[in-house]
Amino acid sequence: MRDFHLPGRSPVLATEGMCATSHPLAAKLALDTLARGGNAVDAAIAGAVLLGVCEPQMTGIGGDAFVLLKPAGSEEVLALNGSGRAPAAAKAQSLRAKGLKSVPPGAVEAVTIPGAIDAFCRLSAEHGKLGLQDTLGPVIPYFEAGVPVAPRVALDWRIAADRIQGSARDTYLRDGQPLPVGARFALPGQAEVLRRVAAKGREAFYEGEVAADMAASLKALGGVHTEEDFAATACDWTDPVSGTYKGIELVEHPPNGQGATAILMANILSHFDLFGLGPIGARRAHLEAEAAKLAYDARNRLLADPDHTSRLGHMLAPETAARLAALIDPKWAMKTPEPLTEEIHRDTIYITVVDRDRMAVSLIYSIYHSFGAGLASDKFGILFQNRGCGFTLERWHPNEMAGGKRPMHTIIPGMLRENGRVTMPFGVMGGGYQPNGHVRFLSNMVDYGMDAQAAIDAPRAFSDAGVMKVERGYPSSVCAELYAMGHAVEVPETPLGGAQAIRIDESGYLEGASDPRKDGCALGY
Structure with missing residues (x-):
């Protein structure tokens, strides 16, 4: 239990349904969707889509989504891959x-076809109760009328404003400037797109006028994207991957997501006695950083489009983790290997919903970098993601950019399962930080006995491209000790990631937790 003398927040407890996400309006809308007869799928879709106007720097209908779904009455977990592909004519050789x-984050070559809308349509059709028209109906007025800019959103907007280019500046800036706290931001062009999707489904987005607007806008910027590329978009149901950390099963989305990285990192850390080191000591942060370097190096070498990933079993094998753990010096930092793929970013939304029937949704939805590629379609103002930065340009690499191929993805939804029962959908936003964030969240609970909210609130550290980023929640003595161990210590401008979680207690109640690093909350009824 937290110290009530100190600032903080308590977990949110409820019985009938719950949502945890990074903006209160989205959490409220998700809860309203449950209260009027929708299930967790309907609520998650409504809340996620609304976040595209509440947090436009993080997500939008021009992005991708991954979903883990626990159906009602089952402990099975299903995985839906809603990530888009490179246009058919894309070639790494052209950039070489x-x-x-590497793929420039603000270039048209970085734009991959958006997959999220296709995923939402399929998820609604196969597992929702209300249907898209009913689910999206309450969302659209927010896009038309606008919402006030929240504090964390305003901070991110100011930092990333220079990335917004061309016609996107007309939609996402005001008089050439980022929007301040409280300014009302609307996306009327996207409201019209959502009306069409609500009425006619995925075809309204991937064919006809909306697809033509996206394809023509990209072509005018020098892209090789075609209307046929949009029409060919199709999400896939697949099987999750998992590993066990001290009796808790960590369930992750498979490639092209980086969930296997979290499992490998947890497997590496299982060889060390973290409990004896204390939750915010330098030695724990050091071991975590070293395990992350090794796990991320494996990710950069092995993970790619699922049709091109051939060594996933090796990455998940306990023997691999044991060999890597033996490489860690408990007292000295190793050099960080050069990344082969992703540009580090911090821009993603995550939403989790559990309903009264205990259907659980873990959904992550992103345009990758802040404001994606910084490019938007001319007519409808759809902001394009720059997921192509997840490709490498290295010849013959499994993640080499190629036409029709999915890039390695940073976004990963998670779930925990104990003794065969799903106990917690959760996610930790933050680009490259996400596997590290999943493991730290799990370790905070397993090794240090924290509840989900305390595990989220606790300070974070991350070895990121050779720099040990340490949040201000750590005492200066820890920073000094990490420096003495060979880490290049830096306090980052923005906090590391943002997490949401819902624990499904066996006795019947739900316990929600939401990260104070974002503007959101957990709400239940």
Whole structure:
């Protein structure tokens, strides 16, 4: 139990249904959807789509989504891959010929076809109760009338304003400036798109006028995207991957997501006595950083489009983790390997919903970097993601950019299962930080006995591209000790990630937790 003398928040307890996400309006709308007869799928879709106007720097209908779903009356977990592909004509060689070593985050070549709308349509049709028209009906007025800009959103907007380019500046800036706290932001063009999707389904987005607007806008910027690329978009149901950390099963989305990275990192750390080190000591942070370096190096070498990932079993094998754990020096930092793929970013939304029938949804939805590629479609103002930065340009690499291929993805929804029972859908936003964040959240609960809210609130550290980023929640003595161990310590401008979780207690109640690093909350009824 937290110390009530100190600032903080308590877990939220309820019985009938709950949502935890990064903006209160989305959490409230999800709860309203449950209260009027929708299930967790309907509520998660409504809340997630609304976040596209509440947190436009983080997500939107031009992005991708991954989902883990526990159906009502079952402890099975299903995985839905709603990530889009590179256009058919994309070629790594074209970028190598320009002398590029990586995909530029603000270039049209970084834009992959958005997959989220296709995923939401399929999820609604196969597992929802209300149907898209009823689910999206209450969302659309927010896009038309606008919502006040929240404090964390305003901070991110100011930092990333220079990334917004071309016609996107007309939609996402005001008089050339980022929107301040309290300013009302609306997306009327996207409201019209959502009306069409609500009425006619995925075809309204991936065919006809909306697809033509996206394809023509990208072509005008020099892209090779075609209307056929949009029409060919299709999400996939697949099987999750999992591993066990000290008796708790960590369930993750498979490639092209990076969930296997979290499992490998947890497996590496299972070889160390973290409990004896204390939750915010330098030695724990050091071991976590070293395990992350090794797990992320494996990710960069092995993970790719599922049709091109061939060594997933090796990455998840306990023997692999044991060999990597033996490489860690408990007293000294190893050099961070050069990344082959992703540009680090911090921009994603996560929403989790559990309903009265204990259907649980763990959904993550993103345009990758802050404001994606910084490019938008001319007519409807759809902001394009830059997921192509997840590709490498290295020849013959399994994650090499190629037409029709999915890039390695940073976004990963999670679930925990104990003794065969799903006990918690959860997620930790934050781009490259996400596997590290999943493991720290799990370790905070398993190794240090924290509840979900305390595990989220606790300070974070992350070895990111050779820099040990340490939040201000750590005492300066820990930073000094980490520096003495060979880490290049830095306090980041923005906090590390943002987490949401709902614990499904066996006795019947729900316990929600939401990260104070964001503007959101957990709500239940």
